[in-house]
Amino acid sequence: EAGVAQSPRYKIIEKRQSVAFWCNPISGHATLYWYQQILGQGPKLLIQFQNNGVVDDSQLPKDRFSAERLKGVDSTLKIQPAKLEDSAVYLCASSSLRGTYEQYFGPGTRLTVT
């Protein structure tokens, strides 16, 4: 079974530029999550999708961050414009609908904003 795929793995941009991250979850997983992990901290949930609908985006800075999951499979997370404090690893995870709490994570995208 293929795992969660993410691209790019690394990205360096200047502040005020925009950036987009892509995630392909495990096949058949209905729920998809985006997390932000700042160095030295645990992952923090940004947004949760179930199929193509948003379940929870309470911690997403909506003035600059946006995410979509068209067709309920792949997802993109965008930051526009980026700030220095957005430097972090962005992790995508997915889980099935079958009552499990277990989430499977991709390798992450390390973003550096200069």
Added chain:
Amino acid sequence: DQQVKQNSPSLSVQEGRISILNCDYTNSMFDYFLWYKKYPAEGPTFLISISSIKDKNEDGRFTVFLNKSAKHLSLHIVPSQPGDSAVYFCAASAKAAGNKLTFGGGTRVLVKP
């Protein structure tokens, strides 16, 4: 408000000995707890979990203990192996909150040969 806390940022242990990682939580709605292991440049991988209706769950060298009254859980790794060197995250979930995970800050474990 940090609902899940791992108060030890790092732990060093000799190969073959026991590693004990601790985690405290404040939200009494949490009903499921998980431990994830993370190597550099990789995403976290699921290690072991425990439901709030249990007080112990064991899987090979890994055992998780839950003390609901103290809102505390711990992960025991015995015997510790050099390959166990990684960052370990405690996470908690509440069914009422849509099963989203709230993570602690992590504990970096170094197993010395």
